[in-house]
Amino acid sequence: MGHIAFRRAVGACAGGLLLLVAASTSAVAQPIYPTPDPDPFYAAPADIAEHKPGDVLEMRALSPLMMFPDTDITLIKFRSTNSEGKPIAATTTVLTPHERAVDGPLLSYQTIINGLGTKCAVSRALYTNDPNLMIREAPAYNVVLRRGWSIAMPDHLGPEFAYGAARLGGQITLDGIRAVRSAKQLRLEHSPVTMAGYSGGGMATAWAAALAPVYAPDLTIAGAAAGGVPMNMVKMLEGLGYGAHPVFGLAFAAGIGLEREYPDRFPLSDQLNDKGMAIRNEMANSCTNDLLADGAGRSVLDVARTTSMTQDLSARKVVEENSLELYTDSVPNMPVYEWHSPIDGLVPVDAILNTDHRWCAAGVKLQSAAIPVPDHLTAAVLGLPAVLDWLTARYQGIPAPTNC
Structure with a gap:
């Protein structure tokens, strides 16, 4: 896959995740956190x-x-x-x-x-x-x-x-x-x-x-x-789409990470279906290669509980707050x-x-x-x-x- 297509793939996947959290006004499912280090x-x-x-x-x-x-x-x-x-x-x-x-x-x-x-x-x-x-x-x-x-x-x-x-x-x-x-x-x-x-x-x-x-x-x-430097995460989310992408795992992982840091404002888990929750749970303690493998060939449509989504200003604000250009x-x-x-x-x-x-x-x-x-x-x-x-x-x- 070419580099321009790769960037669009990242944007499409992550943008879909932003829309995914937009369908709910309050989270029911709780974020998943890493297993504490035994040390x-x-x-x-x-x-x-x-x-x-x-x-x-x-x-x-x-x-x-x-x-x-x-x-x-x-x-x-x-x-x-x-x-x-x-x-x-x-x-x-x-x-x-x-x-x-x-x-x-x-x-x-x-x-x-x-x-x-x-x-x-x-x-x-x-x-x-x-x-x-x-x-x-x-x-x-x-x-x-x-x-x-x-x-x-x-x-x-x-x-x-x-x-x-x-x-x-x-x-x-x-x-x-x-x-x-x-x-x-x-x-x-x-x-x-x-x-x-x-x-x-x-x-x-x-x-x-x-x-x-x-x-x-x-x-x-x-x-x-x-x-x-990824100076603007919002721009990386602009290429919205729902197709399967090889890098979906990293985009999904970013959604999991943002929910951990902003559990009340980025309620990703509340919008995941059973498969999405299973993939989320599998990823919860993973690093680069495993994140890519767990999300390979997946798409927002595979993990979303609903495709009836609207813009959520709170979730978008989280992304803006982590965009250095802004x-x-x-x-x-x-x-x-x-x-x-x-x-x-x-x-x-x-x-x-x-x-x-x-x-x-x-x-x-x-x-x-x-x-x-x-x-x-x-x-x-x-x-x-x-x-x-x-x-x-x-x-x-x-x-x-x-x-x-």
Whole structure:
């Protein structure tokens, strides 16, 4: 299937899901949440509300890995905030090379996490050979580790793995940086900090950059590099349709994730038929490949209890609230490097450019790069050398360039 068709497929499936939740005014069926991790480390403490965002709740040294030689791995649990303003416990995994300076560079790297289950957590994925769970960016981490940079990788989908809740990812990213900086034993308390990520990880990165002035004004971040960012989820829902699509599983998973984060405003489960509920239940703890397999060849018509649907303003508002192009309360207070394919088949490029232009008009030092390739993932790889150079310059205090 061509890339343009692939994007339309995603939009059609997800758009159908938006209409699916529109037929009900009150949810009867309850959302399905992931099975809690059996390790009590990941659980929220009873007194979590007494802690401030970014407070360290617990730390654990993890076993060293051969793929990251001479590197310590630390898991940090910290207090963050969900989309409804409630306290949550979140986690970040920190790689610290042995050969590094005290207060050396810290990179918060938001990985691509397509998942609904706790086994999709970064700390879990690093310790498996299962291709369904492996972090695809991991081999590249050694490039920056050898430079003496430390890397923090937050589980930016939150403890309920609310896939699709983009704003949540920004908040968790910022609180993760707060937590790493305050963990004195890591010796990163005064480190210069940057952020980076691509696709879903780029979405968490870009949201963190935009939210920083209002959510974490105490943080000074030297720069954010975000690539292939889905800046407007509404536009990705505009291609409505009811046909079967190979990527229906990811769209359905996003609906499940949004319902987890907004149970009263995005009542997906209430509109599922028996088959839809069975697929939902099967997906509840799955990661990328299993999500795709469970939804392969399916459509909204397969899972919907009714096709008599009307627009629901509450459900649509949830999607708008997670669309960065539409967020105008604040803009990044740091330099931004943004890169994308000019003919990306997965992400609406006009939403990226519109957001760039708005940020530029607001005075953000933004450098945008169009990687001359025809697909989403190749742009990620080919853009990395320039991203590393840009991040290095931010650590060195060189004034950020702009092509606004």
